[in-house]
Amino acid sequence: MKYCATMSTLVVLIISCLSIPVSVMGQKVVFEENFDGLKLGPSQEEGVKKNNVWTKEGPKGWEIETEFKPKKGAAKLPDGLGITEWMGWSFADHAWWTQTAENQGRGNWKKAKKTVAIADPDEWDDEKKDDKSPDDLVSFNSKLSTPSIDISVINPKSIKLSFDSSFRMEKPQHFEIHAKFDSSAPIQILHIIYDDAKDSIAKVTYKTTGKKEDKATSEANVDFPFTIEIPNPSGAKKMILTWAVLDADNDWWWAIDNVKVTGVGGTTAVEPGNKLSTTWSTIKSQTPR
Structure with missing residues (x-):
């Protein structure tokens, strides 16, 4: 017996x-990217000339959309004005980027490994023609989007986005992340903007939870990883994520690495x-x- x-x-x-359904076994990875598989080419206009350090071509399916908006009373951006490597989001070797930009805190991003994605309006603006810099004429607006991510087996309201990032804050730039599900309009999931009283302080709002926090940025303090809850709707099959740097002048940078999307799986045994x-x-x- x-x-x-x-x-x-x-x-x-x-x-x-x-x-036991997968849904009670925790988060499963549905997408990840560290950019280290990219084939890097030679630098273009930057002061430190090297091979195998930069590219505008992202991983398969990633897209970059850049717009230089003319300021009031200004002409459009003349052809060739602005450092080529940083005309919107790009991909570069972290060590080379740090060196050619004379560091200014970029090297203090300790979680960065090898190739990273970078939007750097500070370096973009380091050029003049007819005594005009790019930010005298236009604002820097650039978006970086993932390929379409399959979330068809993921339970509703269970997705988390995590990534390492580095930035320094300065007026008037601000940052956003959007999530787009199937054919619906994108929703904002993160907003980062300068503090009016002290523009080196980044005011962060997690739009999906309402959580708010301040991050003091400086040359010594540039390392800011994020984990963001994303309320994927019931029945959603695909998701696209977009990082946006908006309304920037000569305003430092935002760079990302080690992107990971997880979610709780369906009820398959x-x-x-x-x-x-x-x-x-x-x-x-x-x-x-």
Whole structure:
């Protein structure tokens, strides 16, 4: 009887385990990117000339959209004005970027590894023609978007976005992240803007939870990882994420690395049915009568 009771308990435990849905087993990774697989080419206009340090071509499916908005009374940006490497989001070797930009805190981003994605209006503005810099004429607006991410098996309101990032804050730039589900309009999930009283302080709002926090930025303090809850709607199949640097002048940078999207899976059993049948037959044959 003792053996039989033990086997009965084992059967119950095995059947329970086999029917546990993925949804109670924690977050599963549905997308990740660290940009290290990119083929980097030579620098273009930057002062430190090197090969294999920069590219405008992101990973497959990633898209960059950049607009230089003319300021009131100003002409559009003349062709060739602005450092080529930083005409919107780009991808570069972190060590080279730090060196060619004379550091200014970029090297204090300790979580960055090898290739990173960078929007750097500070470096973009380091050029003059006819005594005019780019930010005398236009504002820097650039968006970086992921490919379409399959979230069809992810439970509603369970997605989390995590990534490492580096920035220094300065007026008038601000940052946003948007999530777009299927054909619906994008929703804002994060907003970062300068503090009016002290523009080196970044005021962060997590739009999906209402959480707010201030981050003091400086040359020594540039390392800001994020984890953001995303309320993916029921039935959503695809998601696109977008990082935006908006209304920037000669205003430092925002760079990202180690992007990861996780979510709680659907209700599919952990093991397929044929394994359950085999296991049940084996257990049944060993149970004493």
